[in-house]
Amino acid sequence: MSEELLISTRDLSVEFKIGSGVFSKKILKAVDGISIDIPRGSFFGVVGESGSGKTTLGRALLKAVPIAHGEARYNDGEVDYDLTTLAGPDLKDYRKRAQLIFQDPYAALSPRMTVRDIIAEPLEVMGLTKSREETDSRVREIAEKCRLNLEHLRRFPHAFSGGQRQRISIARALVSGPQFIVADESVAALDVSIQADVLNLLKSIQREMGLTFMFISHDLSVVAHTCDHVAVMYLGRIVESAPTRQLFDNARHPYTKALFSAIPSLDPDDRGKAQKLEGEIPSPTNQPPGCKFHTRCPFATDICKREEPPLDTCEEGHAVSCHHWQELSENVPA
Structure with missing residues (x-):
């Protein structure tokens, strides 16, 4: 990987x-001071609870x-x-280089269009x-990569299962020849057996086409299967970021450890060991001072309530x- x-x-x-x-407007900070680097050809995971800002980060990119506020750059070696500040013709060009795979395969496809027309639409619009x-040649080529045959192209979305619909959505995202794809909970609505099939398809396409993925998910087992690097988000901020294996073997943040402890285990001895987080994630419009996690953290002290911790390299x-x-x-097992 480059x-x-x-x-x-x-x-x-x-x-x-x-x-x-005039006086009742509030500011909702959906993403707050995020600094990340996504290498070309990588599978970059973003995890966190609902409301942590994962989807908004993907849509911002x-x-x-x-x-x-802040800076964000895209550089694929050509542009x-x-x-x-992206706008005008450059923004139009960027649209074909960066695409989105939606979460819900049932709502993402127009019921009035054939599969051929759905996949072809980006080519025609751009x-x-x-x-x-x-x-048609380009549509057939991409459909084959996504395990769709010619007969599928003549049908309407209602004739397909959830996994097949998601493959159609993937084909639509790939047809413009993008370099960067945001997959927003793209397997969350699928059965477990179908999830594995779609994930393997994404990994195969990534290797074959040299794509870069931002994979947004709340399912840590899925992230462990697919991603090279994982960033953990809480209330609009990154609380921990590391290569996948390193994060799973040696998580450092209490929030990350609580997420990992909640992963279901087949071992009867491991059941009941989940670290329960008290309370709900605070409102983004009324964020607590200091560390955003201190209202739910069992290890919080006075400094946590006063000062926001920096993202330190450990x-x-x-x-x-x-x-x-x-x-x-040193004191709490990972």
Whole structure:
């Protein structure tokens, strides 16, 4: 895997104004000061609870929501784009280089279009082909990569299962020849057996086409199967980031450890050992001071309530945002 960076962000923030009236508007910080590096050809995972900002981060990198502060760059060796100011013809060009695979395969496809027309739509909208024959050739090529046959192309989405629909969604994302794909909970709505098939398809396509994926998920077992590097998000911030195996073998942040302890185990002796987190994730419009996790952390002290911890490097490629990660690593089993 090349270590040339495709996506790089520094202190990236995304904010939304909510409410109405001059005095009642609030600022929702969906993404707050995110710095990540995604190497070309990698499978980069982002995990966290619902409301942690995972999807908003992915959409910001796709230029689907405005970036409020910070820096974000895309560089595939052919073009170098500043995503914070991208507009006009450059934004149109970026659309074919960065694509999204949606979570729900049932809602993502138009019931009034055939599979052929669904996959061909990006080519026609972006003007990437000059004739119907060229479009059909490209559609057939991508459909074959996604294990769809010619008979499938004539049908409508209602004739397919969830796994087949997701393969159609993947084909639509690939047809424009992108370099970067955000897969937003792309197997969450599928049965477990179908999940494995779709994940193996994504990994196969990634290797064959040299693609870079941001894989957003709440399922840690899925992330362990697919991703090279994982960033753990909580309330719009990254609390821990490391290569996948290193993170699973030696998690440092209390939140990460709590997530790992909740993974179901087939070992009867491991049952009942999950670290329960008290309370709910705080509202993004009313975030606590200091460490965002201190309201639910069993190890929080006064400094956690006052000061926000930086994202410190504890090992090569492994960073953690916690005031007490060193003593917790010594005293609390990972």
